[in-house]
Amino acid sequence: MSFERTLQRTVGADILAFAPPVLQQRIVERASLVKLRLPEELRTDHWYNDWQHAVFVIIFDNLMRTMRAGQLELANRLLDRLTVYLYVHFVCEEEGMTWASDKGHIEAEMLARHQKAHVFFLDVFHRTIQAPYKRGEISPREMFARVEDYYRKILAHIDEFDQITYGRRSGREESVTCAEVAHIGQSGLPLSPNMPGAVPLVARCNPDVAKLLMADKLPIRSGDPMSPLSLIEKACTDGSLRHRVTSVLAA
Ligand SMILES: [Fe+2]
Ligand SMILES: [Fe+2]
Secondary structure: OOHHHHHHHHHHHHHHOOOOHHHHHHHHHHHOHHHHHOOHHHOOOOHHHHHHHHHHHHHHHHHHHHHHOOOHHHHHHHHHHHHHHHHHHHHHHHHHHHHHHHOOOOOHHHHHHHHHHHHHHHHHHHHHHHHHHHOOOOOHHHHHHHHHHHHHHHHHHHHHHHHHHOOOOOOOOHHHHHHHHHHHHHOOOOOOOOOOOHHHHHHHHOHHHHHOOOHHHOOOOOOOOOOOOOOOOOOOOOOOHHHHHHHHHHO
């Protein structure tokens, strides 16, 4: 499947988030992107997060392939897409987990640890990959090695955190995931880099990261303002992504 085709499918996924949960599940199974791209051990059965994880795998694979082939301009665009996807995914996942925690399906301590891990991941990405590469401080070869290492750590995070918090090792009922996905779909958050509000979301979380994106090369509507948000009303942990998103709103 070509990269372009895959991205078209992710636009479809955005729309899917607004469909009733039972319908969502059926459509995603038929599309089978997750089955094609995500190894069995990384599937959490949280269909929306699995979809986003599968797209991660595709972007990481394409980024490394283009870097290996010396296609640095394309690699730069893929790096931007990966950057926006990381923020969109972690914020959506955090909102879903907060919803589940509010309903008593995730321990507060587990939620806090998971949120911290996301913030740490984004910080490492900016400090060791995005910023030094964009500023020409590391070579493509060094960048390739760092992306490869980071990719491995992202996959390990799915296994060590996602699976336990809401995935196959969480012990939750399928109906919880369906209700959580419906909440994420109605939250107003952008669900992929193709959606309006994706770049403003990155800017709210970390303005330095957003400044390094090539705005004119990103999907056309990604820079549009965010929709009004309808996030779960639960106190945000200081420094968490939800905290950054909502404190900018309150300012
Ligand atoms: Fe995840
Ligand atoms: Fe996670």
